[in-house]
Amino acid sequence: MWVCKRQKTVECSTYGAELVAARIAIELIIELRYKLRMLGVKMEKETVLVGDNMSVVVSTTIPSSSIKKKHLSCAYHKVREAIAGSYVKFGHIESSQNLADVNTKPLGSQDYHMLLSPYLFRIPKDLMRSKEKNNYFPTETKEKVKENLKNPRKIEITAE
Numbered sequence: 364m365w366v367c368k369r370q371k372t373v374e375c376s377t378y379g380a381e382l383v384a385a386r387i388a389i390e391l392i393i394e395l396r397y398k399l400r401m402l403g404v405k406m407e408k409e410t411v412l413v414g415d416n417m418s419v420v421v422s423t424t425i426p427s428s429s430i431k432k433k434h435l436s437c438a439y440h441k442v443r444e445a446i447a448g449s450y451v452k453f454g455h456i457e458s459s460q461n462l463a464d465v466n467t468k469p470l471g472s473q474d475y476h477m478l479l480s481p482y483l484f485r486i487p488k489d490l491m492r493s494k495e496k497n498n499y500f501p502t503e504t505k506e507k508v509k510e511n512l513k514n515p516r517k518i519e520i521t522a523e
Contacts, residue, residue, distance in 0.1 A: 366387075367466070370383055378416065378418050379432070379434075379435055381414060381415075381419045382419050382423075382435055382438045382442070383438050385414060385419055385423065385453070386437075386438035386441045386442055388412055389441055389442050389445045389451060392410050392412065392445070392451055393450075396410065396450065406450070409449060409450055409451060409452040410452070411451075411452050411454060412451050412452070412453045412454070413453075413454050413456040413461075414453065414454075415455070415456055415457075415458055415461050415463075415464070417455050420453055420454065420455045423442045423443055423446060424453050426443075459474075460478075461478075462482075464478065465478050465479060
């Protein structure tokens with residue numbers, strides 16, 4: 364599931380913004396799991412939540428960690444409670460595999476198309492121009508794109 368929503372608070376740090384985003388995601392996960400249970404779907408496994416900020420992932424998954432900023436404590440404890448309750452597993456995803464970066468970060472042409480290539484139905488002809496003409500894709504990148512289309516990519520999630 365993918366949600367794009369403006370946060371109601373303004374944070375001065377990336378850590379704070381990512382922690383608030385994790386809290387919002389946890390609230391949506393709780394809501395969705397409840398709706399599925401009401402429809403009779405058994406929820407036996409944990410829901411996987413991935414984030415690209417390693418500091419947030421580590422501080423919320425390690426029980427002995429504490430938070431120093433009081434205004435983030437509610438978000439921290441909401442995420443921590445979900446992880447301790449074993450209905451959410453919070454893992455780190457590398458930027459090279461994070462599809463959300465396509466919409467949130469300025470990526471180069473190669474990175475952008477490498478993330479999107481498994482989801483494209485066809486490769487646009489102008490992207491497959493030779494190295495001599497426009498230098499869009501080197502030959503080895505073309506092969507990686509074709510390989511991604513043949514074999515869907517598996518996202519590796521690391522969790523502590």
